[in-house]
Amino acid sequence: MAKAVADTQSPAENAAGYVxxxxxxxxxxxxxDSGTGGQPSLGNFPLFxxxxxxxxxxxxxxxxxxxRGANRVPGSAFASPGYFSINLTxxxxxxxxxxxxxxxxxxGFPGNDSxxxxxxxxVVTQVPYAPLVVIDLIDLMNSRNGxxxxxxPESGRVVGDGRYSPSFGAGHYxxxxxxxxxxxxxxxxxxFTANKATAEPKFLGGDIKSGYQNPHGSAGAWIQFExxxxxxxxAxxxxxxISVDRACENAEAEIPDFDFGRVEDxxxxxxxxxxxxxxxxSTGVSEELQTVFWSGLYRTLLSPQNYTGENQLWxxxxxxxxSFYCIWDSFRAQHPLLTIIDPPAQAEMVRALIDIYKHEGKLPDCxxxxxxxxTQGGSNADIVIADAYIKKLDGGIDWETAYEAVVSxxxxxxxxxGIEGRGNLVSWHDKGFIPWDDVDTNGTGPTSRTISRGVEYAYDDFCISLFAEGLGRTHEADKYYQRGGNWRNYWNPDQRDVYRDPMGEISQSDFQGFMQPRLANGSFRYQxxxxxxxxxxxxGCYYDTxxxxxxGSPWLYSFFVxxxxxxxxxxxxxxxxFVERLTFFHTSGISYMGNEQGFLPVFQFHYAARPALSSFWAHEYIPALFNASVNGxxxxxxxxxxxxxxxxMMGxxxxxxxxxxxxxPPFFPEVKIRAKGPGKWAVIRVRNFDPxxxxxxIQSAALNGKTYGRNxxxxxxxxxxxxxxxxxxxxESKWGRAGDDLPPSYPTWGNEGGNGVGGGDGG
Structure with missing residues (x-):
């Protein structure tokens, strides 16, 4: 829960405090909260x-x-897991x-008389040496209310509280x-209030009768020391x-001795x-690539945050x-990675999602x-839960209630x-798509994003079908399996890729067929x-636009199947x-790796029997976009x-x-990941690694000494x-290119369209 860092007054996003x-x-x-977009969150009660x-x-x-702000000494910031430091001017x-x-x-202070x-x-000025600390009730978003x-004065203890708004949601905390x-x-x-400090009173609150009102914005307490x-x-x-008392108990129990070195260790x-x-x-691997890898792994473990014992709602x-920011972002890579490297934590997160459903009636998407x-897209907690079930995650998960939640x-x-579940469900059930001009009388939310919500609803339902099948609910599995094919209802085979070239002339590529919005009468609408x-x-494409x-674009969402x-x-x-189209997507400026939907298309060449191209693009984006620079x-x-x-980078x-x-292939000669069994490792090794x-x-592969052809x-x-x-x-070699070597694909809409490539074992 505690993540201490300097907060900056940055014109760019400072959602995690420091920029x-x-x-x-x-x-x-x-x-x-680490790395969110939009409004910053938390950052409550800063010291200065x-x-x-x-x-x-x-x-x-x-x-x-x-x-009160002070500039930083250039180059003085230093960070490592569990520690941050910086010098101010x-x-x-x-x-x-x-x-x-x-x-x-x-x-620390220089210690001179001035x-x-x-x-x-x-401009350099001098002040007499007598440190003064400011403790402010403000948060990063300046959302405090009350x-x-x-x-x-005797002990120097300062306690306080505030009521704040979330950064990307509804309500208060x-x-x-x-x-x-x-x-x-x-x-x-x-x-103090605003920029005015007084020695009295020693208390600010919202009690009008006491005469001590607490305005919005900066307000708090100060202590001057000898x-x-x-x-x-x-400090x-x-x-x-929960309460001020709990905050004091937490501090006294966790750091009774104020021993900075011990806590850091x-x-x-x-x-x-x-x-x-x-x-x-890491033999032969550059320091920069090692930094990219380990810092990425570190950042994966920063959220969601474990607030067990601090739930103020129930x-x-x-x-x-x-701090599920947001499951639309995290279901694609972060939660699957936690399932491998920290399954106890992932199991607790799944249990927490189920408990939220039990007390609030719906799984969260954010x-x-x-x-x-x-809710940015579909109800993607469904995918997180199905993924956990399919991968045999244990840890006390109530799978029956989990299934009840995804069916809800x-x-x-x-x-x-707009803040939980799915909208436009009558049309989704009856028509198999969300019409652009849908009239929804059952609920309210932004009526935008009919394509992206639709293809995500289809995949959510498909994942529910795998969950249902595992539980032996055959009839329900079939229903959701069929709904998983609703993505085809957005496919307009006649839609061309029309655009303005750099000279302003109308032009078009030779690719045809894209996901497009539809009207209630079944006709397509153009985006x-x-x-x-x-x-x-x-x-132009956000939550309520x-x-x-x-x-993302229809180009991007046309690959999400x-x-x-x-x-x-x-x-x-x-x-x-398909390979020509996916290559064009990565080379024409249409792809954007700054949003999570861009991840899977890097590797989708596998489905067209070209796994080498997936490796090529992984090595292009790392280190071109993922590197150790400030903008890395x-x-x-x-x-x-x-x-x-x-x-x-693990392969x-x-x-x-x-x-x-x-x-x-991994970016290292060898990667070892602790398997579930004690003392066991899953090892991925490159026998002739090229630094x-x-x-x-990949030219050939072997699993436990036996030839392995699947990609x-x-x-x-x-x-x-x-x-x-x-x-x-x-x-490029022939490895992983035969029909039986390809990943499984589930024909959710009969045989229409043909496979184009071989099948693959559906497992």
Missing amino acids: SDDSPIMGFSHMH FHPGCPEDDFVKCDYSVMH NSVRAEMTVTEHTALYRF VNIVVDDD GGIQVY QAFFCADFRGADIRNTGT KPATNTIT RVGVSF DARRAWSGKLSAVEVD NSSEPYFD RMSFCKGY DAEVEPKHW NTRTCSPIHQTH GFDTYE PQDMAGLVGLMGGADR IPGNDDCAMGAFSAFA FFPVAGQDVYLLT EQRAIY WITHDFFLKGGVLEFVVGEK
Whole structure:
């Protein structure tokens, strides 16, 4: 729960608090959501230290978030798992580490009688050395409504709370903190509102009768200290979503000794334990590629956040996880990766999803800060749950209630389907598609995204069919299997790819047949095939805008048929023509790797018997877009971008919701992943590894010493362990190209369109 870092006042998105730019540091706060887009979340109760105040007068220090910021010393930021530090131009050095619910900070000062601080335009001024800490009730989004704060002059303890809004959802949540300080005697205390500080009162709240109202925006408490004996002040901040008392209990239980070194060591060991599920032989691999891999794996483990014991909405013996940002993003790569490297955590997340269903009536598609988030596409928690069932995830999951939850998504339209479940279900059941002009009298939500919601609904239903089949519900499995074929209702075989060329002339490629919106009378409606791609109206397709695709183009969504890729290959003209089209997608500027729907198309060449091309494009995007530079993540990484790079570099990629991993050579001579059995490993090895990354095409493979021709593998490899060996070369081979070597494809619509390529074992 505790994730301490510096918060920046960045013109770009600062959703995780810190941005690597030149913007000022506004404070150091204790809870963050990593890498989300849109409005920032959390960042509640930031601390900020002044080394002293002008003329030694606390009134002349800056207090509000708009005034108090200090620039960072260029190049001083340093991060490692469980630790962050940065130097400010006001002479303060800030270090921080965490336990589960508590942040521990160490603020260092130069120790002279007067301190040089750099202000605007590089002007250096001096202030007397007497550190002053500001504790603000604000959050990153400036959404606070109500709450209060109190400072105790004798002990220096500061406690407070506030009511806040979620960043991408509806509702409110409450948060609480408890801060203590060590290292210096207290000189004076007080409170502030906006940029005005006073020594009295010591309490701010919302009680009008008391005369102490707490306005919106910056408001809080301050403490000025005498000179610290060791020029260091340590701050401990416990956080809670239950109460101030719980926040104090968390702090006292987790960090009773204020020992920064011990807490940092414990945090590092905890991270090492999590990351030890994977080992790599990095011989010959550049430091940059190693950084890309390990930082991606690290970021995969940042969210969802474990708030078990801190659920402010209901009492339950089940785990509670929050910060599902959003399952639309995470189902494709992050949750499948957690199923492999941290199955206990993934099982708890599935249990948490089921418990949310039990108490709120629907599975979430997005959830943050105890609030219902906006549903971006389908009800993709269905895929997470089906994926967990298919891959035999255990850990106390109630599969019968899980099935009840996914069927509720498929059959019961909620009143507000913009924040849970699915909309337009009458038409979906009766027509097999969502009409652009649908009249939905059962619920409300944005009527946009009929294509992207439709192809996702189809895949959600297909995954439910696999779940139902596993539970022995044959009739229901057949129903949802047939609905899985509804993607074809969006396929307009006559739609051409028309666009304006760089000279402004109307032109078209020679590709025909795309997903398109439809009207209630069955006719097609036109959306430009490139709309909302990086080369045409990039930012036009969001949650409540008028287009029929979400954060992507019809070009992109025309590839989203994981359940029936053989059928799609056939509709696109067969294997060779499919390869031409997918290659054009990656070379023409239409593809965008900053959104998660772009992940699977990197590897879909497998379905057209060209796994070498999947390897080629994985090695193109890494390191071109995924690298160790400041801009080395192509989009917001709410844990999915890291999962993509980790998967690609380990040599396999999941088809989420199915027991299928598409194989490519790893970026290392050997990758070892801890299997379920004690002391067992799933090992992927390149026998003739090329450090120059030129030999990236599999020539032959062996599984446990036996020739292996499939270009995919099942989850049993990660459950039981074993050794998968590749021989690689610089040119494409015949490996993985025979019809029986291709991944499974399920003909959800009879035999129309033909396979175009061979079948593959459906498992």
